[in-house]
Amino acid sequence: MIDKIEQYVKKKVDQYELYYEDQNQLSMELNKNEITFVSEGESEALGVRVFVGGRLGFSFTNNLKRFEDCVDRAIKIAKMNDKDKHFKTFVPKQELKKPFLTKHNLETFYVEDYAKLHKDIISNMKNVHAGIFLSNGSYSKSEKTKNIVNSEGVNLTATSFANALSVELSMKANDKLFSNYNDFLSRDQLNSNVLNDLAQRLAFSVKKKEINSMACPIVFHPDALASLFNHSLTFAINGENVLNKKSFLADKLNKKVANTSLTILDNPLESNLFSFRRFDDEGYPTQKTNIIENGKLKNFLYDSYNAKKAGMQNTGHAARVASSLPQINPTNVIIKPGKTDVVKQVDKGVFIRQLMGVHTMNAATGDFSLNISEGYYIEKGKIKHPLQNTMVAGNLFEILKNIQAYGKIQSEAYGGEGAVITTYYMPDILVKELKIIGQN
Amino acid sequence: MDKFLKQAQKDGADYAEITKTSSNNTHIEINSQEVKEISQGETLLYGVRVLSNGSFGVAYSYKDDYNVLFKLAMKNAKAVPGKEQIKSYPQYSKHIKTEFKKNVLDVSLDEKKNLLMEHAKPEEKIVNLRLIYGDSQIKREFLNSEGTHLTWNDSNCGYFAWAYAKDHKAFENFIKIKRLKGGYEIMKTFPEHVKFAMKKAVELLDAKPAKGGLFDTVIDQPLGGVFAHEAVGHACEADLVDNHLSILVDKIGKKIGNENVNIVDDGTLKEWGWMPFDSDGVKGMKTQLIQNGVLKNYLHSRDTAALFNQDLTGNGRQLNAAYKIIPRMTNTFIEAGDSNFDEMISEIKEGYYLKDSAGGQVDCAGGEFLFNAMEGFYVKNGEIQYPVKSVSLVGNILEILHKIKLVGKDLKFRAGTCGKSGQWVPVSSASPHMLIEKAKIGGVQ
Numbered sequence: 001m002i003d004k005i006e007q008y009v010k011k012k013v014d015q016y017e018l019y020y021e022d023q024n025q026l027s028m029e030l031n032k033n034e035i036t037f038v039s040e041g042e043s044e045a046l047g048v049r050v051f052v053g054g055r056l057g058f059s060f061t062n063n064l065k066r067f068e069d070c071v072d073r074a075i076k077i078a079k080m081n082d083k084d085k086h087f088k089t090f091v092p093k094q095e096l097k098k099p100f101l102t103k104h105n106l107e108t109f110y111v112e113d114y115a116k117l118h119k120d121i122i123s124n125m126k127n128v129h130a131g132i133f134l135s136n137g138s139y140s141k142s143e144k145t146k147n148i149v150n151s152e153g154v155n156l157t158a159t160s161f162a163n164a165l166s167v168e169l170s171m172k173a174n175d176k177l178f179s180n181y182n183d184f185l186s187r188d189q190l191n192s193n194v195l196n197d198l199a200q201r202l203a204f205s206v207k208k209k210e211i212n213s214m215a216c217p218i219v220f221h222p223d224a225l226a227s228l229f230n231h232s233l234t235f236a237i238n239g240e241n242v243l244n245k246k247s248f249l250a251d252k253l254n255k256k257v258a259n260t261s262l263t264i265l266d267n268p269l270e271s272n273l274f275s276f277r278r279f280d281d282e283g284y285p286t287q288k289t290n291i292i293e294n295g296k297l298k299n300f301l302y303d304s305y306n307a308k309k310a311g312m313q314n315t316g317h318a319a320r321v322a323s324s325l326p327q328i329n330p331t332n333v334i335i336k337p338g339k340t341d342v343v344k345q346v347d348k349g350v351f352i353r354q355l356m357g358v359h360t361m362n363a364a365t366g367d368f369s370l371n372i373s374e375g376y377y378i379e380k381g382k383i384k385h386p387l388q389n390t391m392v393a394g395n396l397f398e399i400l401k402n403i404q405a406y407g408k409i410q411s412e413a414y415g416g417e418g419a420v421i422t423t424y425y426m427p428d429i430l431v432k433e434l435k436i437i438g439q440n
Numbered sequence: 441m442d443k444f445l446k447q448a449q450k451d452g453a454d455y456a457e458i459t460k461t462s463s464n465n466t467h468i469e470i471n472s473q474e475v476k477e478i479s480q481g482e483t484l485l486y487g488v489r490v491l492s493n494g495s496f497g498v499a500y501s502y503k504d505d506y507n508v509l510f511k512l513a514m515k516n517a518k519a520v521p522g523k524e525q526i527k528s529y530p531q532y533s534k535h536i537k538t539e540f541k542k543n544v545l546d547v548s549l550d551e552k553k554n555l556l557m558e559h560a561k562p563e564e565k566i567v568n569l570r571l572i573y574g575d576s577q578i579k580r581e582f583l584n585s586e587g588t589h590l591t592w593n594d595s596n597c598g599y600f601a602w603a604y605a606k607d608h609k610a611f612e613n614f615i616k617i618k619r620l621k622g623g624y625e626i627m628k629t630f631p632e633h634v635k636f637a638m639k640k641a642v643e644l645l646d647a648k649p650a651k652g653g654l655f656d657t658v659i660d661q662p663l664g665g666v667f668a669h670e671a672v673g674h675a676c677e678a679d680l681v682d683n684h685l686s687i688l689v690d691k692i693g694k695k696i697g698n699e700n701v702n703i704v705d706d707g708t709l710k711e712w713g714w715m716p717f718d719s720d721g722v723k724g725m726k727t728q729l730i731q732n733g734v735l736k737n738y739l740h741s742r743d744t745a746a747l748f749n750q751d752l753t754g755n756g757r758q759l760n761a762a763y764k765i766i767p768r769m770t771n772t773f774i775e776a777g778d779s780n781f782d783e784m785i786s787e788i789k790e791g792y793y794l795k796d797s798a799g800g801q802v803d804c805a806g807g808e809f810l811f812n813a814m815e816g817f818y819v820k821n822g823e824i825q826y827p828v829k830s831v832s833l834v835g836n837i838l839e840i841l842h843k844i845k846l847v848g849k850d851l852k853f854r855a856g857t858c859g860k861s862g863q864w865v866p867v868s869s870a871s872p873h874m875l876i877e878k879a880k881i882g883g884v885q
């Protein structure tokens with residue numbers, strides 16, 4: 001398909017980029033332990049960028065029968081647009097560093113297979129605690145192929161599978177309903193024990209209690225810290241936000257912004273993590289980028305346009321869907337583990353597993369004041385009880401400065417926007433002190 | 441297309457439906473007085489849905505081969521037999537057109553871009569100003585095995601002004617959004633709203649952090665609207681009630697708030713959440729959720745109405761044909777009362793005046809909610825003192841509905857986008873000013 005489109009656009013303009021994707025998706029909705037709804041379908045989409053007479057134009061369609069209209073529209077837009085001061089060229093063809101890995105275990109996994117797996121998942125969950133039920137959720141399996149072609153010789157294709165499970169588990173106890181929510185994401189088949197840990201935590205949550213307001217040490221689980229990173233750190237290290245003076249870290253390059261123990265890197269070539277990719281969504285080869293190294297801010301993330309504009313090296317962080325221009329987005333954000341169990345180091349404090357309403361935090365400044373949707377009171381190095389009606393307030397950039405220790409085990413948490421997924425791979429992190437708002 | 445619907449029934453579908461949705465979109469974005477993006481695009485999606493063997497099957501594609509789509513939908517529905525049902529609805533036909541004064545298609549891209557550029561100059565202390573214009577024309581077609589045939593030619597237009605202000609001590613931002621059903625006439629207020637966003641961002645630089653605690657608090661119309669939507673509307677959605685994920689389970693006919701609390705969802709209003717017909721093909725209607733403090737109704741899609749054996753409310757919605765239709769709000773609001781704003785502020789000894797929402801979230805099962813105000817003011821002895829920042833309203837639905845002391849006369853709507861189960865749909869919400877006694881305020885200090 002894309003060959004035909006390239007032949008057409010080539011005749012009209014010298015500089016172009018075609019971003020084509022097609023996707024097959026199978027989704028199942030869950031209600032009260034059962035699969036009640038199955039949806040299956042295919043979609044394809046094309047995004048066309050052209051550079052004509054120093055001007056950029058962009059158009060998209062998912063009606064590929066009329067791709068000519070889409071190309072023509074992009075050219076028309078370019079002709080009426082202002083001259084672009086920064087754009088020079090689409091990304092040049094370059095060698096890619098690693099062979100591409102694909103997992104095809106999902107290709108022949110059909111509704112019947114999900115129905116069978118689902119029975120096992122539910123039965124394993126019930127073995128944890130018979131009173132727990134899956135109140136609602138969904139499975140979603142997708143196979144997506146993207147194809148990037150441009151006038152500079154780039155012609156790249158990648159196919160990836162994704163398997164997602166979202167669930168809300170519930171349980172009645174003491175005349176009250178308790179529930180907990182989680183997302184699971186994999187490039188492979190789901191394990192039939194996937195819900196067991198969530199079920200265990202839910203069973204424990206019936207012991208929820210309030211605590212008094214205090215300032216105390218906090219242990220962040222990767223799920224909670226990733227949600228803060230995803231809204232605020234991601235914003236601050238985005239090269240475009242730096243150019244636009246919106247980043248809190250704009251003038252802090254090579255300066256100390258965190259505890260010297262902290263190193264945060266972005267590694268798209270880490271093939272075991274979900275956001276693995278060999279090239280970004282402009283066809284630029286990906287590489288490891290140190291964001292913070294021993295407490296110093298080392299790099300912002302760029303796509304080709306903003307790198308050029310800033311006079312910096314492209315870091316290969318363009319991410320997009322066909323209907324939008326490339327945005328800058330992290331891939332696999334990694335913090336190395338430490339050597340201890342950080343909860344054991346806390347005499348009196350709070351362990352935060354999940355935060356509620358994180359999208360309401362101030363992304364630019366890092367300020368937040370949020371309900372703890374899943375958290376635990378720690379006393380003498382041990383988890384005592386789950387928390388009820390407790391809030392935490394603070395600032396993400398202050399947290400980075402006040403990290404004291406790292407847990408032994410890393411785990412994956414996910415963020416990103418829409419179809420663009422960022423994977424966070426981090427250990428538990430102990431922070432010196434934050435304000436907890438409970439009962440007075 | 442009727443023949444495909446009939447064939448699906450012959451093949452064992454208890455109910456069958458076809459949808460076709462196409463759209464044309466324009467997006468213009470100016471950042472720091474430079475064009476960031478000018479784009480146009482089109483979308484097209486064909487979908488079918490069947491109910492067979494007590495399960496819903498859906499298939500969709502960019503190709504309109506309904507034969508293939510129905511076969512796939514039937515196969516998948518039959519693979520997971522269940523007990524799902526659907527509430528029937530009388531046959532009707534309707535052809536709707538969103539009215540506008542000035543067709544967005546009659547205004548050139550050039551003119552739209554120039555309007556944004558004219559107002560893109562940042563004022564003092566504004567380090568970044570991002571302006572976005574968007575319009576879309578959406579065509580929807582709906583046919584089902586009950587013989588209903590519906591079309592809707594919809595037109596949307598709106599803008600977004602986002603200002604970042606910075607000085608030696610602070611860094612703040614403020615966003616002003618307007619979106620409406622209609623045409624280019626909506627842009628009339630654009631210049632004043634860009635100025636407004638910049639002014640507010642600068643004002644926030646001098647705002648002090650709020651202190652948390654229990655305070656008498658006045659909330660304005662947009663924030664009150666978000667409260668109606670987040671704290672009450674979601675808990676009325678019948679799928680959540682069915683799953684016992686709503687605090688309003690078994691509460692119909694019970695008093696859950698003060699006498700002066702009346703809350704409504706009304707899909708017939710031509711606001712941002714207008715639903716002349718919902719994704720189930722049911723006509724939009726006005727549904728009383730709370731009347732004089734008493735819970736009256738839940739919000740239904742066809743399947744939840746069948747499950748509860750209650751009347752349809754026209755609230756079945758989906759993001760697009762690939763998704764499950766679930767109960768969603770349309771235009772949700774707290775009905776006007778008889779108090780005025782000055783009276784409310786004068787009642788406060790020490791407390792806050794909170795304005796507009798910067799997003800919120802609610803745990804419908806436990807009833808706990810949180811939403812951040814875009815602006816806040818400290819109030820002392822009946823007078824507004826100074827601006828505060830990073831302030832949020834936190835609480836429990838059932839507690840706070842009893843704390844609404846005064847309800848104003850000044851109802852005002854606000855457009856928003858509501859997300860649930862990964863599906864984003866346009867909604868609006870509204871409220872008059874309200875005085876809440878001993879509201880729980882979350883602050884940084």
